[in-house]
Amino acid sequence: MTARKTFKVAVTKDSLVFASAHFITFPGHRCETLHGHNYRTRVVVEGGLEPEAHYVVDFSELKRLMKQLTDEIDHKVLLPLENPKLQIREEGDSVTVAVQEKPRYVFPRIDCALLPIPNTTVEMLAQYLAGRVRRELASSGGVELQAIEVEVEENFGQSATYRESLV
Numbered sequence: 001m002t003a004r005k006t007f008k009v010a011v012t013k014d015s016l017v018f019a020s021a022h023f024i025t026f027p028g029h030r031c032e033t034l035h036g037h038n039y040r041t042r043v044v045v046e047g048g049l050e051p052e053a054h055y056v057v058d059f060s061e062l063k064r065l066m067k068q069l070t071d072e073i074d075h076k077v078l079l080p081l082e083n084p085k086l087q088i089r090e091e092g093d094s095v096t097v098a099v100q101e102k103p104r105y106v107f108p109r110i111d112c113a114l115l116p117i118p119n120t121t122v123e124m125l126a127q128y129l130a131g132r133v134r135r136e137l138a139s140s141g142g143v144e145l146q147a148i149e150v151e152v153e154e155n156f157g158q159s160a161t162y163r164e165s166l167v
């Protein structure tokens, strides 16, 4: 019997950042005011080797993908579409946000990133980015990955990591 070989590849770069505005809701009725963070990301993928190149993934492909995903939400207001306490509606060129039916914000649509998550915590942002990375890498037809991990840091020393095992 031969052992299964797993390699782990990680990318953290100064370019894989996004500076965005957000607010989160807490249990009960509490809701933060709008504020911003300089978010940093780190992505880790695990898998076997591509037999000709002897890598798990091409670093340049992984960096390009993460740069694309972080650019999509850079300089945006991050809004969680699946938060039951928020009513987020697109109205023409605007997005209106109400908190428990009380109108609170109107943003230009172009300045918003409407995300399919229940709250814009670093946990949910990490899970969202990991899902995007998984789907993009699967559709590019590389090696079958065994795990994917994304870390999102919102302040120095304050981050969340989401890990998904794919086997």
Ligand SMILES: [Zn+2]
Pocket: 022, 023, 035, 036, 037, 154
């Ligand atoms: Zn915050």
